[in-house]
Amino acid sequence: MNNIAALPLLQLSSIGKQFGGLSALSDVSLHIRRGEIYGLIGPNGAGKTTLFNVITGLYQANAGEFQFNGHSYKACKPHVLAQAGIARTFQNIRLFANLTALENVMIGRHLRTRAGVFGALLHNLATRNEERAIAKRAGELLHYVGIEKPGQTLAKHLSYGEQRRLEIARALATDPLLLALDEPAAGMNATETESLKALLQMIRASGITVLLIEHDVKLIMGLCDRVAVLDYGKKIAEGIPEEVRLNPGVIAAYLGGGDE
Amino acid sequence: MKLPVQRAKIVFWLALAALLLLPFVTDALLGRGWVRIADFAMLYIMLALGLNIVVGLAGLLDLGYIAFFAVGAYCYALTGSPHLALAFPSLFPGGVHLPFWIVLPLAALVAGGFGVLLGAPTLRLRGDYLAIVTLGFGEIIRIFLNNLNAPLNLTNGPQGISRIDPIRVADVSLNASQEIFGITLPSVHLYFYLFLAFTALVIFISRRLEKSRIGRAWMAIREDEVAASAMGINTRNLKLLAFAMGAMFGGVSGTLFAGFQGFVSPESFSLMESIMVLCMVVLGGMGNIAGVILGGVLLALLPEVLRHGIVPLQQALFGKTVVDPESLRMLLFGGALIVMMLYRPAGLLPSRVRRRELDTDEAA
Numbered sequence: 339m340n341n342i343a344a345l346p347l348l349q350l351s352s353i354g355k356q357f358g359g360l361s362a363l364s365d366v367s368l369h370i371r372r373g374e375i376y377g378l379i380g381p382n383g384a385g386k387t388t389l390f391n392v393i394t395g396l397y398q399a400n401a402g403e404f405q406f407n408g409h410s411y412k413a414c415k416p417h418v419l420a421q422a423g424i425a426r427t428f429q430n431i432r433l434f435a436n437l438t439a440l441e442n443v444m445i446g447r448h449l450r451t452r453a454g455v456f457g458a459l460l461h462n463l464a465t466r467n468e469e470r471a472i473a474k475r476a477g478e479l480l481h482y483v484g485i486e487k488p489g490q491t492l493a494k495h496l497s498y499g500e501q502r503r504l505e506i507a508r509a510l511a512t513d514p515l516l517l518a519l520d521e522p523a524a525g526m527n528a529t530e531t532e533s534l535k536a537l538l539q540m541i542r543a544s545g546i547t548v549l550l551i552e553h554d555v556k557l558i559m560g561l562c563d564r565v566a567v568l569d570y571g572k573k574i575a576e577g578i579p580e581e582v583r584l585n586p587g588v589i590a591a592y593l594g595g596g597d598e
Numbered sequence: 599m600k601l602p603v604q605r606a607k608i609v610f611w612l613a614l615a616a617l618l619l620l621p622f623v624t625d626a627l628l629g630r631g632w633v634r635i636a637d638f639a640m641l642y643i644m645l646a647l648g649l650n651i652v653v654g655l656a657g658l659l660d661l662g663y664i665a666f667f668a669v670g671a672y673c674y675a676l677t678g679s680p681h682l683a684l685a686f687p688s689l690f691p692g693g694v695h696l697p698f699w700i701v702l703p704l705a706a707l708v709a710g711g712f713g714v715l716l717g718a719p720t721l722r723l724r725g726d727y728l729a730i731v732t733l734g735f736g737e738i739i740r741i742f743l744n745n746l747n748a749p750l751n752l753t754n755g756p757q758g759i760s761r762i763d764p765i766r767v768a769d770v771s772l773n774a775s776q777e778i779f780g781i782t783l784p785s786v787h788l789y790f791y792l793f794l795a796f797t798a799l800v801i802f803i804s805r806r807l808e809k810s811r812i813g814r815a816w817m818a819i820r821e822d823e824v825a826a827s828a829m830g831i832n833t834r835n836l837k838l839l840a841f842a843m844g845a846m847f848g849g850v851s852g853t854l855f856a857g858f859q860g861f862v863s864p865e866s867f868s869l870m871e872s873i874m875v876l877c878m879v880v881l882g883g884m885g886n887i888a889g890v891i892l893g894g895v896l897l898a899l900l901p902e903v904l905r906h907g908i909v910p911l912q913q914a915l916f917g918k919t920v921v922d923p924e925s926l927r928m929l930l931f932g933g934a935l936i937v938m939m940l941y942r943p944a945g946l947l948p949s950r951v952r953r954r955e956l957d958t959d960e961a962a
């Protein structure tokens with residue numbers, strides 16, 4: 339037990355991912371400690387989202403493996419990794435658009451609840467209690483991420499910023515150890531970004547480790563404990579934000595790779 | 599808060615009374631043939647509700663659904679008719695003749711098994727591809743039934759299987775009129791009440807599933823399979839479960855069909871029937887139980903209304919039958935679907951969510 343707690347929460351070892359001839363990730367190794375906010379930055383097309391897809395099981399890596407919470411994973415289904423405690427949001431929001439905000443979050447509770455077909459048909463006390471607990475928790479999470487519209491609003495009728503926060507609430511509903519956010523501030527205005535920052539700090543304070551892909555340099559600098567920089571699928575720098583910002587390789591990558 | 603509950607109760611009891619009286623009223627006003635039509639309509643409603651789980655909830659477009667109806671029907675046809683005794687006298691000297699109430703759950707399980715069997719190879723397919731493969735599976739089942747009369751006569755081929763035992767409830771055969779409390783109930787009335795009970799059960803199960811953790815997971819898969827799996831939903835198992843549940847409804851309906859009709863043949867399980875059931879789901883309002891029931895009633899009645907209404911009308915107008923009602927049926931059917939897609943794309947009674955969405959669109 340002690341042993342596991344001392345290990346990094348997530349440890350990537352030489353992860354490689356190829357699409358045809360294109361090397362989207364090559365030899366990426368990094369580790370994320372428990373309780374930190376870890377930033378992942380890099381120009382567009384650097385492979386950040388691909389890395390998320392690998393650690394959440396949507397893609398299978400061609401090389402390397404990763405350890406999460408003391409277990410090794412190589413080729414695993416997304417639901418197995420979600421069960422293990424990795425939850426994520428998507429760069430291009432992927433909510434259950436025609437379901438309500440509340441239902442979206444309730445679905446996040448799926449893997450921590452049990453009722454099956456017989457529970458559904460019998461609707462026995464255990465099932466009713468579970469349903470009540472799911473709805474209650476989902477309502478609390480909506481409030482937690484700051485969605486004040488009624489839970490009965492369809493996900494697609496929420497504002498852009500609310501949709502991003504709803505994705506976070508849905509991910510939190512899975513009781514994750516690691517919350518991986520793919521550009522959560524994209525498209526948000528300054529006030530929204532500020533409240534997102536407060537939300538992420540609150541999430542970290544609750545004991546959840548955060549992995550954050552973000553372009554907003556101010557947000558990264560103000561929030562992250564450590565940052566890794568990807569460029570053309572390779573990790574070119576890692577360290578505390580101030581160091582990384584001054585790293586000549588990083589400056590070159592950003593200048594050469596087009597303005598972000 | 600109290601009033602709506604009371605009103606709902608009153609509506610429920612009135613509706614129940616109306617349904618119980620329906621066969622008598624229909625018999626008196628329209629004739630016994632229409633009670634039989636109502637019986638068939640309920641079989642269709644059960645089918646449509648089963649398909650609604652697969653298409654409406656889980657979002658898996660299945661064009662071969664009638665195959666599970668066929669599986670249920672043949673389960674009872676084989677075990678409840680002299681066919682096996684005639685085809686394999688040494689194996690089954692007296693036939694199998696399992697009681698209906700034993701065959702029914704078995705047939706549901708067998709159909710559910712076929713649901714998993716046919717669902718498994720399609721797990722990676724979506725949309726059009728899934729539709730085409732399921733269409734093929736549906737046809738394969740029918741073609742098997744059509745051709746499994748040689749070298750071993752399993753299904754009796756295109757001639758089908760006849761002399762299927764009637765359904766018995768508490769040792770009372772539903773194939774003969776019964777006298778209950780001094781009221782004579784003809785066979786079609788008895789089947790009406792039996793099917794009504796089964797339809798009620800199927801509606802109940804559908805509602806419970808829809809409002810459950812499983813139902814939400816199905817809807818999540820329908821909305822976004824990738825996001826669903828990232829949220830920890832085992833999409834493979836839940837899709838198979840949807841196929842199995844839908845197939846079980848189909849199997850139950852098929853078993854009832856075989857007992858009711860006393861005869862089954864592959865002809866009853868054509869692609870057209872799959873499309874019919876799918877249209878009931880889509881026309882009524884995919885994902886909405888009331889809508890699916892309405893779609894089932896309308897589409898089950900339409901051909902009969904045409905048959906009984908159009909021919910006499912043409913006779914009266916032109917003195918002869920100009921248009922065959924069967925071809926008119928397809929014409930009207932196609933026309934109705936086009937009009938629906940143009941003006942009410944979410945169905946006659948759109949599902950709760952879709953309705954809300956339309957409201958907001960109007961408000962915006």
Ligand SMILES: Nc1ncnc2c1ncn2[C@@H]1O[C@H](COP(=O)(O)OP(=O)(O)O)[C@@H](O)[C@H]1O
Binds near residue numbers: 385
């Ligand atoms: N499914 C895929 N098929 C082919 N190429 C892909 C796929 N996903 C990502 N890529 C490619 O991999 C590279 C990295 O993409 P991505 O991880 O989305 O970058 P980032 O998120 O850092 O902007 C890009 O060149 C992209 O075109």
Ligand SMILES: [Mg+2]
Binds near residue numbers: 386387388429
């Ligand atoms: Mg990206």
